Amino acid sequence: MSDIADRVKKIVVEHLGVEEDKVVDKASFIDDLGADSLDTVELVMAFEEEFGIEIPDDAADTIQTVGDAVKFISEAS
Amino acid sequence: MFDLTGKCALVTGASGGIGAAIARALHGAGASVGLSGTRVEPLEALAGNLGERAHVLPCNLGDKDAVEALPKEAIAAMGSLDILVNNAGITRDQLFMRMSDDDWLDVLNVNLTSAMRLCRGSVRPMMKARWGRIVNVGSVVGSTGNPGQVNYAAAKAGLTGMTKSIAQEVATRGITANVVAPGFIATPMTEKLTDEQKAAINGQIPTGRMGTPEEIAAAVLYLASPEAGYVTGATLHVNGGMAMI
Numbered sequence: 001m002s003d004i005a006d007r008v009k010k011i012v013v014e015h016l017g018v019e020e021d022k023v024v025d026k027a028s029f030i031d032d033l034g035a036d037s038l039d040t041v042e043l044v045m046a047f048e049e050e051f052g053i054e055i056p057d058d059a060a061d062t063i064q065t066v067g068d069a070v071k072f073i074s075e076a077s
Numbered sequence: 078m079f080d081l082t083g084k085c086a087l088v089t090g091a092s093g094g095i096g097a098a099i100a101r102a103l104h105g106a107g108a109s110v111g112l113s114g115t116r117v118e119p120l121e122a123l124a125g126n127l128g129e130r131a132h133v134l135p136c137n138l139g140d141k142d143a144v145e146a147l148p149k150e151a152i153a154a155m156g157s158l159d160i161l162v163n164n165a166g167i168t169r170d171q172l173f174m175r176m177s178d179d180d181w182l183d184v185l186n187v188n189l190t191s192a193m194r195l196c197r198g199s200v201r202p203m204m205k206a207r208w209g210r211i212v213n214v215g216s217v218v219g220s221t222g223n224p225g226q227v228n229y230a231a232a233k234a235g236l237t238g239m240t241k242s243i244a245q246e247v248a249t250r251g252i253t254a255n256v257v258a259p260g261f262i263a264t265p266m267t268e269k270l271t272d273e274q275k276a277a278i279n280g281q282i283p284t285g286r287m288g289t290p291e292e293i294a295a296a297v298l299y300l301a302s303p304e305a306g307y308v309t310g311a312t313l314h315v316n317g318g319m320a321m322i
Contacts, residue, residue, distance in 0.1 A: 038246065042204060 260316025
């Protein structure tokens, strides 16, 4: 779990260029981390690649925060 | 200027006159080229002619699964996909009163829907690379209309709206999307016209002649180049002045 969380946070930090301490579970990609809608699509793509999973579009819509992503990926992988 | 060394380009309709010229121009500028089309023989001949950095990628654009696989095949063959040229097109000319649903759907499917699918499949690697060039080959009739080409004109006009929308979505990622809109171009297709028909056509063109495939290819090469990074959502008309729009 923590391994997944670390890898998710690393991707978010790299992709959005935000400070690591801002990437907390409750942080919303759009509201707190300054992502636009295209960024969220790219993040999902990056998660898919990193974890070798498929994230369907309707599931991707539910991934709004860092915690959402960690939870979804933990359950999927 | 216009150096494409290290870039990988997928060109559809590369077995045709304009597509082959586009592939030659991009290849000549240093790009690797993926030559797509339905007729394998002319593609193989073109690839043989170009030598290194040319890959034959046959695809029936009417086949959804084949179209969706094509960008992946291009990446497998070339290593990346930086430039997409949607050049392939078909015509099913018919007076509108007689146009069947199949005439309409076939043209829309190949000329517009397959282009959309290839754009969608190509944008992903381009977004990752933070660089990409989409050049969709439209037509002057997409702007002016043309009797007997209700389906074709609709598809080409649709291509323009699609390209402008894509351009807006991906602009921040270093990807441009533009249209090159040819007028009358001398190809094996226009060779079939009679001298009277050709004279009538040339009479409507200020330059007094049809364009060459190479003149279309030059426009595509420009839009595919690093130098055209600030040009996006544009339609570059290459029509000898036939329609000044």
